[in-house]
Amino acid sequence: MTNEPKTVLIIGLGLMGGSYAMALKRKGHTVNCITLSKSSIDYALSRGIIDRGTTDIDEELIRSCDIAVFALYPHVFIEWIERYGNLFKKGAIITDVTGVKSAVIDKIQSLLPDGAEFIAAHPMAGRESSGVENADDSVFKNANYIVVPTEKNTEKAIYVCEWLGRELGFERITRLSVDEHDRMIAFLSQLTHCIAVSLMCANDDEDIYKYTGDSFRDLTRIAKINETMWCELFSLNKENLLAEIDSFMKQMTKLRNAIEYDDESTVKSMMRRSTERRCNFDKNPGV
């Protein structure tokens, strides 16, 4: 990939699409967008985050892009490619920000015409708010970006996708297989959201904010959740997520029973293990 400016098309100008647009405009690329809401386009134009935007299927915008980034719900992404995927030019690289991969990649790769290539990516950054008005590309700094190639991908497309991650400002760029990604994300992201939701559902005292420390606040930050998106993500990665929930519940039950039966040695050894692992985590600063 040379350093010449690219023409990037963002499909879906919400929090993530808007943050991508912001970062890429900053780097001198041409950023166009197709999105449902006229007001999102007006906002992005007024802030100089995009060059052009439309709520229509503008064939010229689709044909002219070097790179297309899809920031849509998974099923909307698949429907879009089904209807309009044939409009991409030969050599166009299509990527995404979707939180699950196995349910998406095969379908998208089989739907695209010869010459346009889909390479999946997962930016591990976000916010508990939505909409382009909350877009902020500073969340990519110090964050992880996972490229998820399949055997159908060319080295060139993988290279472009990794280049895009660096161009967006991500700190660490890694590769995972589709299965590795979906297992990893079930543990690191989907399970943690299930925990935060269950915790908030477990107590209806409206006064808890008066008594809490930082730990509860940090742990439940992600309890503010877009139920349409996350319900779809959970469903599309159900098998992995159920396995991770069960594995977590098994540890929770072990700790619970050790507390009940005054088995100090088990309680303490679990605490030592968690401390050691979390310290290992902290040895990798900045990300």
Add this chain to the structure above:
Amino acid sequence: MTNEPKTVLIIGLGLMGGSYAMALKRKGHTVNCITLSKSSIDYALSRGIIDRGTTDIDEELIRSCDIAVFALYPHVFIEWIERYGNLFKKGAIITDVTGVKSAVIDKIQSLLPDGAEFIAAHPMAGRESSGVENADDSVFKNANYIVVPTEKNTEKAIYVCEWLGRELGFERITRLSVDEHDRMIAFLSQLTHCIAVSLMCANDDEDIYKYTGDSFRDLTRIAKINETMWCELFSLNKENLLAEIDSFMKQMTKLRNAIEYDDESTVKSMMRRSTERRCNFDKNPGV
């Protein structure tokens, strides 16, 4: 309480004791300490955090204090009062930072001589590190401070304890009964630590830091845990903690089963409930 400088004795100069000392010295009070480690005293003296410190039971330091703050493990606190509680002067106010109350308050109140009064408090601030070297009174800013009076306490002692909370720089000072406190803390603090520990124990992949986003990092910050202290705190509040774990596991199981059986309406309604409650939480900024 007038604004004249007090003589405060800190017993146990670790992270919390040191942070108390730092805040109180800043306000012009005389701060003395009794602690096990000579090096902690040397450190605190060299930073000007305390006026005097000793590893001995210095009767003059004990007799001269207006306010004593105990920052010890619960059983050490009780043993200390058993042996030396009779040395406090008439009118001295004794307080603490202990994370559980029912197991401590009755014993301490019955062990103290007439005239010295114990009023329990729980500063909801801390760090995942220990030792006076990590003391930092800025953690009290924007934090909650809970006073836990019993019917044996005088209005004067409650007033002094609340004054101390303000003097330390806490943002919100509240009162809870012993039972309310121990139930509240089982949910807000002990359960969240159990979750973080169980989550770290559920996965032994050393590479997860390469792929994670902020949510997992925030959720497991408290997985670095002092196993001696927390094991004792869990044990002393066992009944409440087990009830909170069971209540959380019930919600987690409900969500898990709804995911397994594609019951979208239950998944989404739990997500909406958690979002609503967490938003209510955020309406109370700064604390």
